[in-house]
Amino acid sequence: MPMSSMPMACIVFTDLDGTLLNGETYAYQAALPTLAQLTKRGIPVVPVTSKTRQEVAQLRQDVGLHDPFVVENGSAIYIPLDQDQFALPSGDDVDGYRVVQLGCNYVTARAGLKAIAQDLGRPLKGFGDWSIDQVVQLTGLSPAEAKQAKARDFTEPFMTPKNVPADQLREAVEAMGFRVVIGDRFSHLIGAEAGKGNAVQQLVKFFQTNNPEAQTIATIGLGNSPNDLDMLENVDYPIVLPGAHGAHPRLADRGWPIAPAPAPEGWAMAVENALTQIAA
Template sequence: MACIIFTDLDGTLLNGETYAYQAALPTLAQLTEQGIPVVPVTSKTRQEVAQLRHDIGLRDPFVVENGSAIYLPTVPTRFALPPGDDRDGYRILQLGCNYVTARAGLKAIAQDLGRPLKGFGDWTVDQVVQLTGLSPEEAKQAKAREFTEPFMTPKNVPPERLRAAVEAMGFRVVIGDRFSHLIGAGAGKGPAVHQLVQLYRVANPDIATVTTIGLGNSPNDLDMLDNVDYPIVLPGAHGPHPLLADRGWPIAPAAAPEGWAMAVAAAMAAAPL
């Protein structure tokens, strides 16, 4: 039997306000020693995650832009490498559309709604800094989109109407309080989880059972949390997100990163590994 940990980043592994992760480092080191993969599953870009992996010392695959692509290190790992292109030391498994298609889709959806929809591609680095609070270097990495377009969630447009307009154009949307993400029809954190479990099974045919643990903090993570064996909700400073609090899932005893470490320890103790 084996285990894979899938985790969101901001507000889950990283503190939602300070982006601190130091309190999780001992747990991450222990997981590495036990041979348990820790897979970031995030809305962030490849550039953002690659920098963080380097800072924290992660070595496993990662999922970017809301499940639009999986990046697998081409060096030997516990996951099989699917057919595909290599870039910067990673094998790329693309699940969603490319960025040009997403940008064109956003314009078409805006025209259909009769409302302007502005996304990261419309803003300068300085404007992204002002809108998000990121540093200039972080904003530059966040603008390095390859598959999806984050856009300002339109006011006075019901979520149902926005979702219907998006789906009519052949896309999916992850609706957020401030920013929403336009993604390809085949993308999603859930599909990415299933792809990685399958690649793990291919690389480890002698393992009968693969147990999956998922950690997230927002509705953006529902697609991942719904597709793991042990979903865990990370609370923010004011408690868990209302849309995740009443699903019967365990809620970590503290915010990230301390809560992440405690929740992983509890899940590892409870899971039949």
Template sequence: MACIVFTDLDGTLLNGETYAYAAALPTLAKLAALGIPVVPVTSKTRQEVAQLRQDVGLSDPFVVENGSAVYIPVDHSRFALPPGDDVDGYRVLQLGCNYVTARAGLKAIAQDLGRPLKGFGDWSVEQVVQLTGLSPSEAKQAKAREFTEPFMTPKNVPAEQLREAVEAMGFRVVIGDRFSHLIGAEAGKGNAVHQLVQLFQAQNPDAKTTATIGLGNSPNDLDMLENVDYPIVLPSAHGPHPQLADRGWPVAIAPAPEGWAMAVETALTQIAA
């Protein structure tokens, strides 16, 4: 059976504290040998993911900025490239809006709510370093937004009110504990998963079904986990995130990367059975 692994990065494939991933390498090598793609699905930018893919040794397409675009290496041979523009050796399948639109949207939503909403575009590299704990080079990559605007989650606005204001302006929002992400109406990790599954299946019409495994650790992974066949929750050292713990989904028996490797191995066994 054809299979695809969709995975978040920080706290899922990479350890949430140390960013270690060595324990996942044997499983990644096994997946490569089996011809099973491993697709990062993340809120990170293309610059951040391109660096990580190189470090970890991933070669498959990847999804950036909460499902706003899919980047497919142009030398990718698993399926025919969809129509789109080429950037830095990738074919871009854009699902969301562009960054200028997201910035303008955030200003309009702030005005509508009567609350200042500050995003990455308002902050210098130094301020992003202070707010996130990233290194200066990482902060620079994180600021290289192409489609979405992360902003400080307003403390005095109920989540429902924020969501309604965002949707009234024609956007979507992924609400997080510290930062929320303003994304285009058609963007979303779930939509990106469906687009990629269709591309893989179009190339392999004999594979009647493609089993999808999804791994995530936080509420911004919900859209992906709800749209795969085998959703798996990665816990932190303190256990699974409360918003993911009560879904009836399997929780990996250890944090990343050890838990990632064991959970993927278990899921492969279930699919093969």
């Protein structure tokens, strides 16, 4: 069924690396026709990512995205001032965006990491401890990308400690009044109220406010790694993007549909398939 026959409002929430962008090459060209269709139908595409505002701003420009976006694992929502699909709640305006801060600020996150390290009796090193060259070596980013990745406003990514069980790390973090998104190489220290799920819920409310005639708002969410779980659990149609070797084991066993191919081809096919289901 073509998109034009969709009877309800819809929002697409998507992770970026390995989801909309190919995990190895960062290619996105194969998704452009679907993105153009979504724009034509007035369906917002909202990036929900661990990336910083500087990183996402660059990507939005490259890919041609123009809707709100969520940065640093659900720590803040940036809503363009020149759009009318989402209500603008109170907040500060920065570079043409209304900023809705959900998490803590960066200074607080840095202080929190030091306190948690002391509590655990283990050194925890984060992006703020490393030079641009060191971030390049650790991540494989280019120097320009590493600079954007270090331009943090709300959260601190740190090397996941090998000798601390995940439960112990989580307990220490929560005792200090923070949350942690634990990853294979890097974990992210975030504010207690931050989170991709909270950000999704807020954006749906802002959309509802400006679209009172929409009786139903169907939400599609696409992600590829455990740090997307918080988003995928808060949408109507969660979709898992596989990597070159299949879907991440922690996402593969939840009964959620797995896209037929890695990003960006799989992203385009999965979105079109979900829209067909919604419209049916």
